Amino acid sequence: MIKENQKLLNLIHLIIDALIIVASFIMAYYLRFNVKYSPLIKLHIIKEPFGYYFPMAKYMEMLLFLIPFYIIAYFFFHLYDPKRTSRRVTTLWALIKANAVGIVYCTTVLYFMNATYYARLFLGIFFFLNTICDFWFRYIVTKILKKMRRRGKNLKHVLLVGYGRAADAYIDRMLTHNDWGYYIHGVLDDNRAIGTKYRGVEVIGTIDSLPELLATNEYDEIVITLNIEEYSKLENIVVTTEKYGVHTKFVPDYNNIIPTKPYTEDLDGLPVIHVRNVPLSSPINRALKRLVDIFGSIFCIIIFAIPMLVVAALVKFTSPGPLIFKQKRIGLHNREFNMYKFRSMRVQTAAEEKKAWTIMNDPRVTPVGKFIRSTSLDELPQFFNVLKGDMSLVGPRPERPYYVNKFKEEIPRYMVKHQVRPGITGWAQVNGYRGDTSIKLRIDCDIYYIENWTLGLDFKILFLTLFKGFVNKNAY
16 A cells, blocks of 8 residues: 555655765765865874864764754654655755754754864755755655656555535646546545546445445545535545545635635634635734835835936926826725826826726827836836835735726635735736736736745745836737
8 A cells, every 4th residue: 555655665765864964964074174085094183274173983973963853853844744746845945944953953962062173164064965965865756756656656546525626626636747646546426427427537436335445445545525515424424434544635615715725723622714814914924025115115216216217208208298197096905095107198087097998009108108018117106106105016916996896896806915015016917917918817816926925925026027027018
């Protein structure tokens, strides 16, 4: 069974991790001290151009307390958990955290032992080498396992219980990612005829036949994919699967409502799922993002001062009217604010302005306006919106009140975007959803950003904006 294979793989991982720690330790010693001979022969302190250092034998004593702690840290950071569906960046981040904790532990032990003769640079080199070597080892193992799974080996045998939208979605993903190594034996359902198929996966019985099938001990996992109308059966199914000791997963039929990473609160033993996890609801996260916005907007105002002056002159001398165009937009907590842009159209009445989006060859757009819209130069005054606190450098793009009232009735979850400050650029924009593009796909990107926000994601979006966020082929 796959469980035994996982235990064996974890044991091999553990042994190789220990060997990698030893190898990284030795390489760090040679790199730090530029040793060109075997220091194991020398038992006395060795002089180098920058001072004295102990032979490797003395340094190797550190491994006696270092290796056990590192292995425990790897367990703590889930580096021995199955990695069928995880991403490489997740593994790398876990390794960085485990190694960082390991170095802190090592320096703490050395401090209390008063062992001041160990070189601090040596520990830094060891941290880097061990992280990189262990990552590459895991990367190679993952590549080998994926290749095996594509050939039908190292498979995890799965049985689905319930045929609903969740079942279709689960089957789609397993068949798309065959390198994950999941083999679906079939589906049990009370409402579909036996023999009904979806992408080759067949209904093989009713839910009542679950105990009989579990008794064969052929399945590594049971995945519950019931229709929401059949959740009354959920408790009995879980009781049955636990009776036979088989690992059970539950794919909810309301995944279009609950986010992929739900936030669960414990109310004295009662689990409460928050429908929307918004990291920026944390005061600390909001403060960090606001600091970045303040310093970032000041920096950008200074950097783009000359381009803004040039655009201002072009707008002023080529078209009568105000230099800055102020437009009502909806921002954080559904509040209105004036968003600033360089004026790119002829002066209009309020009724004309509200009537429609800009279209191709729109007669209202001036020649200079067409250029600054396509290159996003008209957006530069929004750095002052960011400085004021109406907007952020990164976030969902704000919309006019008329379209907000329209889309909130037509697009599911449209209003979720107003739980954070709107931005000059965002996840939707760097993925190509700007101007006259799909509102639904744009909202999907905005919700992904809101639920997965980190400062790192903000910096990534700002970086991508430099390459794909300025030129707007959909701007008319």
